[in-house]
Amino acid sequence: MHHKKPNISEEEMGRSPCCDENNLKKGPWTPEEDQKLTDHIQKHGHGSWRALPKLAGLKRCGKSCRLRWTNYLRPDIKRGKFSEEEENTILHLHSVLGNKWSAIAAHLPGRTDNEIKNYWNTHLKKRLIQMGIDPITHQPKTDLFTCLPQLIALANLKELLEHTQLTHNLQYFNLLQQPGIVANNPELNATNLMPTNQEPNPYFSNIFQQELGQGRVEMSNLFPVENASIGGGGSQPLQQQQVVPFMNVKTSDDHEVVGQCQMSDKSSSSSTWNPLPPLMDTSGSNSQENSSYGGGSGGAGGASLYNWPDFLFEDSFLDENLKEMC
DNA sequence: AATTTCTCCAACCGCATCCTT
DNA sequence: AAAGGATGCGGTTGGAGAAAT
Structure with a gap:
């Protein structure tokens, strides 16, 4: 269901944008804030995100709390470099699903959609472009x-x-x-x-x-x-x-x-x-960066x-x- | 050593979708 | 069915740190 955006501003409607109300804090989280959020969720669960900040004693909007928890504080978050297998999974799923980051993240335990999106934009997309592969279609560029x-x-x-x-x-x-x-x-x-x-x-x-x-070179x-x-x-x-x-x-x-x-x-x-x-x-000097696209379901592996x-x-x-x- | 440029990622924003009434 | 609030999602950005000059 899609709601058409009204012509009047949210302020006129009597509802200010998230985080703008009550001088709520924005930007990087402090360790103290992290601790408050973690403690509260471990004791009570997150419940209503909108109500959570007040209950946890945080001057943040619910949206900001949810993001911080799901992308950083959650205990099952996996940190560190993506493995070759994870890279291949992302590449394969992206070729099938496109920019459905949450759907892709569902196949990578411990990884967040945000992290995968960032990794795609900063590493994988660039790499495909350099290889002459269209990162949207995953097909070689031929035009x-x-x-x-x-x-x-x-x-x-x-x-x-x-x-x-x-x-x-x-x-x-x-x-x-x-x-x-x-x-x-x-x-x-x-x-x-x-x-x-x-x-x-x-x-x-x-x-x-x-x-x-003779000027006739096969692409x-x-x-x-x-x-x-x-x-x-x-x-x-x-x-x-x-x-x-x-x-x-x-x-x-x-x-x-x-x-x-x-x-x-x-x-x-x-x-x-x-x-x-x-x-x-x-692919850089870091061995973690050396990856293969040949592996995947094909299993040949080892191609740099x-x-x-x-x-x-x-x-x-x-x-x-x-x-x-x- | 100082300055500039580049890279990366946490966090924000706005829209879409879901859910409840 | 419609309205409206809550949550989810994906695009984008600001700024810290790294690399280059």
Whole structure:
């Protein structure tokens, strides 16, 4: 039942807003107030919250007392960091229930809706966003606008790598110009500027690079993070792959980009060159923060959260590239 | 060491829903 | 069925402490 709000103010109605009446106290609770509230509820129960403050000798409104009790003083409250299991439960339930914090809290003994809401807003939501997952739908973001930062980062990276490759070739060319170098090193081939006995630079030989050059890059190839699953939806969890460093380059402001060659499959003999920067564990140094979304009902477990380095999304970085694109 | 910026969470506010009359 | 008070819920915020400059 919904009551339409009257046009006249509550003051005009003769009822002032909660806590405004009788100079009731607001703000943080003191230990003395906590003690009074706890003592009263343990002796008499809370009964009517509205009547409680007077009975307990508190200059608070009933609402404030109820909140303090349910969110802080209740004896069965669980304190401390959320466990990995609790995190997974929250993620799963949120994907099903949305922002129904009290409903979610009902599945987490000792946790309050307020605490879960706070944890969601300060940790889990941010983490999903960083992973390119919409925190509302729990689906990977696929529209162009939300992918723009990633696309810009990718375009910039391509430029960086090309520039680095050019520099590399020039250096190599200059080396060849030195007298006697080729004569003393027959394995060097001045025609293609590559040592003949060296594996081709994977960056220039793999399919991904060709696609980049032709401007047709599959989104699914660009965002391996999309493989991360929540609650065992059938897709494979994001797993940290075996990484072989390939090259390090620096941006103008001294950030280092590390290209990598990822062994895509232990059983596979072929390696794939991934021109994307490595996903970095941004979940913080605290081990409690390291969490898995792969576990859940899927049970694969053990997958950490990896993201692209923050600098790819810095304003200066993006601004520069947006200017070029527009 | 001082100052600024950022992060986090307890608590508030207003609306929705429930309950009683 | 309607009115109105009590309680619950979810969005938001203020300020303390931490981190960065």
